[in-house]
Amino acid sequence: xxxxxNILIAGVxxxxxxxLGSLIAWASTLSGIDVTVAETHGxxxxxxxxxxxxxxxxxxxPLIPPGEADLLIGLEAIEAVRYSYYVGDRGILVVxxxxxxPPLTKPPSLRELEEGLRRAFPGRVYFYDAEKEAKQLAGSxxxxxxxxxxxxxxxxxxxxxxxxxxxxEEAIQLIFSRKTAEANLRAFKHGLSQGLSxxxxxxxxxxx
Amino acid sequence: xxxxxxxxxxxxxxxxxxxxxxxxxxxxxVESIGEVANEVGVIAEWSVNEKVAYESAYAxxxxxxxxxxxxxxxxxxxxxxxxxxxxxxxxKAGFIVVSADDPSAHSSQNEQDNRWYGYLAHIPVVEPSSxxxxxxxxxxxxxxSEKYNQPVMFRTTTRVSHSRQYIELEGDIxxxxxxxxxxxxxxxxxxxxPAHARRLKERVVKLWRSIEEAEWGPPLAEIYNxxxxxxxxxxxxxxxxxxxxxxxxxxxxxxTVLKLNLTAPVPVKPVLNAASEASEILVxxxxxxxxxxxxxxxxxxxxxxxxxxGKDLIPEEGELSLERVLPGVAKFxxxxxxxxxxxxxxxxxxxxxxxxxxxxxxxxxxxxxxxxTAANKLRLRNVIYTGDIGCYTLGYQKxxxxxxxxxEMGGSIGVAHGLSKxxxxxxxxxxxxxxxxxxxxxxxxxxxYNNGRAMIVVLDNYTTAMTGHQPHPGTGLTATGSKxxxxxxxxxxxxxxxxxxxxxxxxxxxxxxxxxxxLEEYLxxxxxxxxxxxxxxxEAARLSREMKVSLPVYAVDEDKCTGCMAxxxxxxxxxxxxxxxxxxxxxxxxxxLGCGLCAYVCPYKAIYVKKPGGEGWEKLYTERxxx
Numbered sequence: 115x116x117x118x119x120n121i122l123i124a125g126v127x128x129x130x131x132x133x134l135g136s137l138i139a140w141a142s143t144l145s146g147i148d149v150t151v152a153e154t155h156g157x158x159x160x161x162x163x164x165x166x167x168x169x170x171x172x173x174x175x176p177l178i179p180p181g182e183a184d185l186l187i188g189l190e191a192i193e194a195v196r197y198s199y200y201v202g203d204r205g206i207l208v209v210x211x212x213x214x215x216p217p218l219t220k221p222p223s224l225r226e227l228e229e230g231l232r233r234a235f236p237g238r239v240y241f242y243d244a245e246k247e248a249k250q251l252a253g254s255x256x257x258x259x260x261x262x263x264x265x266x267x268x269x270x271x272x273x274x275x276x277x278x279x280x281x282x283e284e285a286i287q288l289i290f291s292r293k294t295a296e297a298n299l300r301a302f303k304h305g306l307s308q309g310l311s312x313x314x315x316x317x318x319x320x321x322x
Numbered sequence: 323x324x325x326x327x328x329x330x331x332x333x334x335x336x337x338x339x340x341x342x343x344x345x346x347x348x349x350x351x352v353e354s355i356g357e358v359a360n361e362v363g364v365i366a367e368w369s370v371n372e373k374v375a376y377e378s379a380y381a382x383x384x385x386x387x388x389x390x391x392x393x394x395x396x397x398x399x400x401x402x403x404x405x406x407x408x409x410x411x412x413x414k415a416g417f418i419v420v421s422a423d424d425p426s427a428h429s430s431q432n433e434q435d436n437r438w439y440g441y442l443a444h445i446p447v448v449e450p451s452s453x454x455x456x457x458x459x460x461x462x463x464x465x466x467s468e469k470y471n472q473p474v475m476f477r478t479t480t481r482v483s484h485s486r487q488y489i490e491l492e493g494d495i496x497x498x499x500x501x502x503x504x505x506x507x508x509x510x511x512x513x514x515x516p517a518h519a520r521r522l523k524e525r526v527v528k529l530w531r532s533i534e535e536a537e538w539g540p541p542l543a544e545i546y547n548x549x550x551x552x553x554x555x556x557x558x559x560x561x562x563x564x565x566x567x568x569x570x571x572x573x574x575x576x577x578t579v580l581k582l583n584l585t586a587p588v589p590v591k592p593v594l595n596a597a598s599e600a601s602e603i604l605v606x607x608x609x610x611x612x613x614x615x616x617x618x619x620x621x622x623x624x625x626x627x628x629x630x631x632g633k634d635l636i637p638e639e640g641e642l643s644l645e646r647v648l649p650g651v652a653k654f655x656x657x658x659x660x661x662x663x664x665x666x667x668x669x670x671x672x673x674x675x676x677x678x679x680x681x682x683x684x685x686x687x688x689x690x691x692x693x694x695t696a697a698n699k700l701r702l703r704n705v706i707y708t709g710d711i712g713c714y715t716l717g718y719q720k721x722x723x724x725x726x727x728x729x730e731m732g733g734s735i736g737v738a739h740g741l742s743k744x745x746x747x748x749x750x751x752x753x754x755x756x757x758x759x760x761x762x763x764x765x766x767x768x769x770x771y772n773n774g775r776a777m778i779v780v781l782d783n784y785t786t787a788m789t790g791h792q793p794h795p796g797t798g799l800t801a802t803g804s805k806x807x808x809x810x811x812x813x814x815x816x817x818x819x820x821x822x823x824x825x826x827x828x829x830x831x832x833x834x835x836x837x838x839x840x841l842e843e844y845l846x847x848x849x850x851x852x853x854x855x856x857x858x859x860x861e862a863a864r865l866s867r868e869m870k871v872s873l874p875v876y877a878v879d880e881d882k883c884t885g886c887m888a889x890x891x892x893x894x895x896x897x898x899x900x901x902x903x904x905x906x907x908x909x910x911x912x913x914x915l916g917c918g919l920c921a922y923v924c925p926y927k928a929i930y931v932k933k934p935g936g937e938g939w940e941k942l943y944t945e946r947x948x949x
Contacts, residue, residue: 127678136486143488150453151486153323154428155346160713160788161896162678174566176452176485179644181662196673199664213902217894218720219674223902234665255912 117147117276120178121168124197125189126214127161133289134187134259135166138277140285142170145277152176163193170276185273187262190214191227191241198231206273207235208266210258211243240269240312244305251304252297260286260298261305268309279306324453324482325350327489328392328420331460333358334493335416337390338501339365339382341375343760344789345394346429347483348422352392353792356801362495368792368801371731371760372397376404376419380473383417384512385503388464392420395436400731400761402439405473407514409443410522412471412529414506416464419445420476422483425608426641429788431711431729433639435609440475440586444526446533447475447586448542449558453487455541459583461493462541466584470529477585479559479608480641534587542584543592550578552655553600553628555593557582557613560606563647570648571657588616590624597626604654605632608642678716682897683859683873683915685783685943686714688827690722691892691919692854693750693779696837700845704747710734710762712754713788713858714781721894724752732761738776739769748844749776756786756794758811763818770819770849777844778820778851780811783858784946791861798947808946812853820851827856828943830922855944859915862942869948871936874916876909882928883907889920889929 121138125131135151142149152167167178182202188194188209201207209231213224222230231239242265244258251257263282267274279302286298329351332340340359342352352366359366369375372393379391393401398421405419421436440447448463450456460476467474510518554577556564561581568574580596582588585607597603603621605614614632621628635650636642645661652659680687697705709715709725710733718725727737738751753762758780769776786792793799795809815822823840825833837852844850857865866873878889885905890898897913898920900906909920911932916939921929942948 126676128681139486149486149488152481153484153486154480155349155484155790160678160716161676161681163676172566173487174569175562175644176481177643179662181664192673192676195667195670196676198667198670201665202662214896215899216674216676217679217896217898218891221674222672225902230667230670234667 117170118172119170119185119273119276120172120183121170121185121187122178122183122197122200123166123168123187123189124193125164126193127164129189130256130259131164131166131189134189134263135168137260137263137282137285137289138168140289141277141282144281144284147171147276148173150176163196165197185266185270187266189259189262191224192221195227195230198234201235205235205238206270207231207239208262208269209239209241210245210262211241212245240265247304247308248301251301257297257301260302264302264305265309268306268311269313271313323350323486324456324478324484326354327453327457328460328476328478329354330491331457332390332418332464333362333364333495335388335461335464336496336499337364337388337416337418337464338499339379339387339389340392341367341369341379341389342392343369343372343375343397344786344792345397345422346789347424347478347480348392348394348397348420349789349792351420352801353790356803359802363499364501366801368794370795372400373404376401380404380408380413380417382503383413383415383473384411385505386414387501387503388416390418390420392422394430395421395423395434396430396432396730398436398439405439405445406443408473409445410514410519410526411511412525413467413473414471416467417473418460418463418467418476419473420478423477423479423609425479428480433609435612436475436477437585437612438610444530445473445475445586446470446584447477449477449583449585450482451558451561451581451583453482453485454489455583456482457489458492458541470533472529475586477558481559530587534590536589538584538589538592543589544581545592545596546579546581547574548578548596549599550576551599551601552576553578553580553596553603554651554654555580555582555596555603555605555613555617557585557607560608560642560647563642563644564606564651566644567648567651571652571655571659573655573657576655582613585613588613588620590620593617593620594624594626597621597628600626600628602629602631602654604635604651605630606636606647606651607632610638677719679719679894679896680713680716681859682895682913683862683917684713685827685854685856685859686717686781687893687895688830688856688917688919689779689781689854690717690724691923692825692827692830692833692837693724694722696834696841699838700841702748702841706741706745706747706749708734708738708741708749708751710753710757712757714752714754717752719894721892731757732765735762735765735769735776735778738778739765739772739774742775750779751776752779752781755780755782755784755796755811759795759809763814766815766818766820777840778815780815780851780853782811782853782855785858785861787858787860791858815851815853820849823850823852825852825854826944827854828917828940830919857943859917863915865942865948866939869942871939871942872933873939873942874918874931874935875911875914875933876916876918876921876929877911877932878906878908879928879930880906882926884926884928886925888923888925892923893919895920
C-alpha cells in the first residue's frame with residue numbers, strides 16, 4: 115500500500131492523548147487515507163503512561179511494531195523517552211518541552227532527557243515548548259496538542275506529503291465545539307508555521 | 323471505534339434493547355446507543371450489574387425482541403448463572419452477549435479467555451478480526467442466533483473494541499423495527515426444574531453437533547490459498563497479526579490460511595477443508611489454546627495425520643502483536659525474519675514507571691487522608707483496609723495503602739467480613755458508589771446478619787468514574803440522560819442496620835472529627851458505615867468549564883515554604899512537582915482543581931489560595947444534581 119506511515123503518540127493519561135489520536139484519524143479519513151488507531155482506556159487513563167498507535171495505510175495489525183514508528187509525538191518528555199524504542203531508522207521525534215515526574219520519583223532532568231534522545235536519534239529530534247506557545251496564544255495549555263501536531267506536520271515533510279494540513283483544519287472543525295475549534299485552529303496554524311520555518315532552517319532551533 | 327461499530331451494526335440488524343454495566347473495554351457499546359436511543363426508538367439501559375443486564379436483555383429475546391447485552395470479560399462471571407441457563411432454554415429472537423476480553427489486563431484484574439464460556443454454556447462464539455469485521459459480523463451473529471434459537475457470544479478483545487477504522491456503512495437503521503414482544507407461557511421451556519432441564523440438555527447437545535457439522539463459509543470461516551502443506555489457522559484479532567506477518571515474509575503463496583471467526587464450536591468442515599493437504603498446522607490465537615485443542619480433536623476424530631502447533635510457538639499470556647507473532651510464524655515456515663533494531667537510551671534505565679494515580683482534586687485522596695488520620699488519632703496502627711474495583715483501587719499505592727485486597731466487584735465487603743472473623747485488627751471495607759450498587763449490598767446484609775466486625779466506607783463520587791463517568795442508580799440519571807428516581811445509598815445502609823456517618827471530605831477538619839466519632843462507635847462494637855460524598859474532580863472540572871464557575875487554584879508561598887515535602891509525600895498529588903534544581907515544590911496551576919488537601923497538610927501554612935473559586939464553586943463538588 116502506498117504511503118505507509120506510523121505515528122506513535124505518547125503522553126500521560128489526562129493530557130488529551132486519545133483526542134489527538136482521534137483528530138489525526140479524522141483528518142486522515144478526510145484525506146482518503148486508510149487509517150487504524152489503537153487506544154488504551156480505563157485505568158490507564160488516570161495519570162498513567164499512555165500511548166495511541168496511529169497507522170496510515172497499514173491495514174493489518176493495529177499496533178505499531180517497535181522500531182517502526184515514522185513519527186513519535188511526545189506530549190511529555192519522560193514518556194517520549196520511555197517509548198522511543200518504537201522509533202524507526204528514519205523516524206522523527208517531536209517532543210513537548212514538558213517534564214511531569216510521576217509522584218514521589220526523581221526522573222532525569224529535561225536536559226538529560228533531551229540529550230539522551232539527541233544522542234540516540236541524531237538530527238531527528240525536535241523539542242518544542244508547546245505549553246508556552248499555547249499559553250501565549252490562547253491563554254491555556256489545553257491547546258498544546260494541536261500545536262504539537264501542527265509543528266510535526268511542519269517539520270516532517272514526509273508526514274505533510276501524506277496528510278494535507280488543510281484536512282486537519284477541517285477535522286478540527288468537525289470534532290471540537292465551535293468555540294474551542296477557533297482557538298484550536300489558531301494553535302494548529304501557529305504550530306504548523308513554526309514547524310515549517312524550523313524545517314526551512316529558520317529560527318527556533320535546529321534539530322540536534 | 324470497534325465498540326461503536328458493534329453498536330451501529332446491531333442497530334442495522336434490528337436490535338431493540340441494549341443493556342450493560344460499564345466495564346473496559348466494553349463500555350462504549352451501550353454508551354453510544356444511549357446517545358441515539360430516543361432518536362432511533364430503541365431502549366438503552368445501564369443495569370445495576372452484568373447479571374441483571376443479561377437477565378433483562380435475555381427476557382426481551384425470549385419474548386421475541388432482538389436484544390444485546392455487553393460486558394467486560396470478568397463481567398460475564400457475574401452473569402454466568404443466567405448465561406448457563408440461557409444456553410439450555412435458548413431464545414425466540416436474536417440475542418447477543420458481547421464479551422469484551424482484555425488480554426494483557428490493561429484495565430482488569432485478569433486476562434481470562436471467555437471463549438471457554440461458549441463451550442461451557444453451549445453458546446456459539448463469534449470473534450471479529452478487526453473493527454470492520456465487528457461491524458459486519460455482529461449482523462451475522464444476530465442471524466446465527468435466530469437460525470439456531472440460541473444466544474450468541476460476540477467476543478472482542480481490546481484491540482478490536484478500542485481500535486478505530488473508517489467504515490463504509492452497508493445498511494440503514496431500520497425505522498420499522500418492532501420492539502414489542504409476546505411472552506409465550508411455555509412453562510416446560512422457561513422453568514428449569516430438573517425434568518425440564520434434562521430434556522433441554524438433549525436439545526442443546528443436538529444443537530451443538532449441528533452447528534459443528536454445518537457448512538460454514540465466509541464470513542465466519544474463510545480459506546485463503548487452499549491445498550498447501552502448511553496451514554495457518556487464525557481466529558479473531560490474531561488474523562490481523564498473521565496477515566501482516568505473512569506480508570512481511572512474502573509468504574502468502576506458501577501457506578493455506580483459515581481465517582476463523584466462529585471459535586465455539588470450531589466448525590469441522592472448514593478445518594478439514596483447510597487441512598486437506600496439510601502436513602503441519604499452526605494455530606495462532608490470543609490467550610488460551612481454545613481453537614488449537616479443538617483442531618487437534620477434529621483431526622484426530624477424522625483420522626487426519628498432521629502435526630498441530632500452537633502455543634509452543636505463540637505466547638499464551640498477554641496480548642499478541644506483530645513482534646510476538648512473527649517469530650513463531652517464521653519458524654513454522656522455516657523462514658528467516660528481521661525485526662527492526664530498536665534504539666536503547668542510557669536514560670531509559672532511569673525512567674521511573676508511571677502507574678495510574680489519583681487525579682488532582684480526587685475525592686478519594688481526601689477520604690483516604692481523613693481515614694488514615696482518624697485512625698492515627700485513635701492510635702489504631704494495624705487497620706486492614708479491604709478494597710474493591712474502581713479508580714479508588716489506586717489507593718493501594720503509597721502514601722495511602724488503604725486498599726490491601728482487590729479481587730472482584732463488591733468483594734471488599736465479603737472479604738472484610740471474613741477477615742473480621744479470624745483476625746484481631748480493625749477491618750475497614752472501602753468500596754465505590756457504583757460498585758456498592760453492583761455487588762456490595764448482599765455483602766453488607768451478610769455482614770450484619772452474621773455479626774461481622776468490619777466497618778464499611780462508601781466513596782460516593784456521584785458517578786461510575788473509571789469507565790468514563792456513566793450514571794448509576796444513585797445519580798438520578800439514566801443511560802439516555804433522562805431523569806430517574808435516586809436510590810439513596812445512605813437509606814439502603816440504614817435499612818440494613820448500619821449507623822451511617824456522612825462526610826463531605828472537602829471540609830477536612832469537620833470530616834476528620836466525624837470519622838473519629840464513627841471509628842469510636844465501631845470500636846465500641848457498633849455497626850458503622852461512612853459515606854464520603856464528593857463529586858469526581860474530573861466531572862467537577864467539566865462542570866466548572868461548562869458553567870463558567872472556576873475552581874480555586876492553590877500555590878506555594880516560596881518564602882514560607884521550608885521544603886519539608888509534606889505536601890508531596892502526604893498527598894502524592896500529580897499537580898505538585900519539585901522543579902529541577904529546586905528544593906521546594908510548586909503547584910501546577912493548570913492541573914490544580916482546588917481540593918485544598920496540600921494546604922491543610924502544610925505545617926508552615928505556606929500553601930494559599932492563589933485564585934479563589936467562582937461563586938458557588940463548592941456546589942460543583944458537593945451537589946448531586948447540578949442544573
